[in-house]
Amino acid sequence: MSLAIFFIIILFLAAIQTAIPFLTKRTIVFGVTIPEIYINDEQIVFYKKKYAIFVFLISVIALGAYSIWAITSKPTEELIVLAGTVIQFSIIFISMSLYFYFHGKVKQLKKSPKFTKNLKQVQITDITMRSQDSMLPSYVYFLPIIITIGMIGYTISQYSILPEQIPTHWGPNGQADAFTAKTPFSVITLPLVLLIMQIMFLGMHLGTKKSGIKLSATHTTASRSRQLTLRKNTSWLMFLTSLLITILFSFLQFSTIHPNLISDFVMFLVPIVFLIVILVGTIIFALKVGRSDKQLPADIEGDITDYDEDSYWKGGLFYFNKNDPSIFVEKRFGVGLTLNLANPLGYLILILPIIIILLISFL
Amino acid sequence: MIIRVEAESDIPIYTQLINQIIECIARGDMHSGDSLPSVRTLAADLSVNMHTVNKSYHELEKKGIIRIAPKSGAVISSPKTFDPSSFQRLSTEFRPLVAEAIVLGMEKEEIHELVELIISNIKERK
Secondary structure, eight states, X not given: OHHHHHHHHHHHHHHXXXXXXXXXXXXXXXXXXXXXXXXXXXXXXXXXHHHHHHHHHHHHHHHHHHHHHXXXXXXXXXXXXXXXXXXXXXXXXXXXXXXXXXXXXXHHHHXXXXXXXXXXXXXXXXXXXXXXXXXXXXXXXXXXXXXXXXXXXXXXXXXXXXXXXXXXXXXXXXXXXXXXXXOTTGGGHHHHHHHHHHHHHHHXXXXXXXXXXXXXXXSHHHHHHHHHHHHHHHHHHHHHHHHHHHHHHHHHHHXXXXXXXSOHHHHHHHHHHHHHHHHHHHHHHHHHHHHTTTSSOOOOOSSEXXXXXXXXXXXXXXXXXXXXXXXXXXOSSSSXXXXXXXXXXXXXXXXXXXHHHHHHHHO | OEEEEOTTXXXXXXXXXXXXHHHHHHHTSSOTTOXXXXXXXXXXXXXXXXXXXXXXXXXXXXXXXXXXXXXXEEXXXXXXXXXXXXXXXXXHHHHHHHHHHHHTTOOXXXXXXXXXXXXXXXXXXX
């Protein structure tokens, strides 16, 4: 079982890591801004291919060796989990090292005389674009929150029938394997953690909505399509995740209150279905966003290029721009959003909930 | 309704913003009663400082082109509010340019033609 779960996760991770250079914004190559006219430059296409082939080969070898080892030498479950985790981190580590290697290469390439043609840097926006923004309305994020508040109320009302030992951890088979003593606080810990996660998702949604829709001067149509697709699908993916976590946590909470109501098979199935839906949802998200700006034509006029924001991107990965009031901006390497580290609101949305959850879990 | 600014230009960004918004209205892309994006939104979309956008909006308000209401934000005013003081301000702003044109040898007709050309350029989204 663990082998199957890790195989799927590693396969998914490897596929995404391999495809990243082809799914990112088209004028950003390994975290470096490249003027539109050079995006099909031989050397740049070669770097992207080289990265993808290398990550792909490493992943295939790792996955093959992992499966053969797990099937032939029959190690314990713990060993399979441990090796699977090590492989995941190795793939991330190797692809990040390759990223930095090519980040340096592209940066060097950009300094070469061929690329330093004098282009005027411009920033553009469309002031009527907000009416085309089709992110989910904020109120839908309150629906799972209401469910959770109801669940807390129900748990308190059923306090007397709750067992003396409250589960705090569940194994891969969906059965509880760690417990704590029953107190009015410990019985609602799980829904409380859920509530904070849901509020975090709401915060991320509002933060994204308030953040800028960045258009490119050299491919206005394509960048508009990508930004709007990204915003819409991010809000759907976040809502889906919030909803799925709510369903998963509700099953766990109800199986604690009414141990005989939900069969072992369902408890085993729920986390797996959860995992698969999240993975499939993420793949659909990455493909939809990744393809949204590839088919559309560039609209270059005159000697202009996009404003070079490379100095705000530390290592091409971390965005730090005090002038930009955006909380989230599109990632440079990968598909999705990342924090503007210069905006304190971002820390509030992401770090505060994690601190509260940690406090609740260790209290 | 594309707004375009150049960070490395000699003209400050807030002035570029003012000029771009005024051109949008002059061209007829935006009309009186339409609202402009909030300061925060426009600043985030352009990746510029909120103070820059705020300064542009206040300048536009001073010129009588927009109204800033506490709830509804920045709304484009109706051109009927054009008053003698605006006329006065424009003629002082035109004056040095017209004088410069004369000194550089432009004829009265040429200056008229230039103004005509600029008007048609604005209307034709140039």
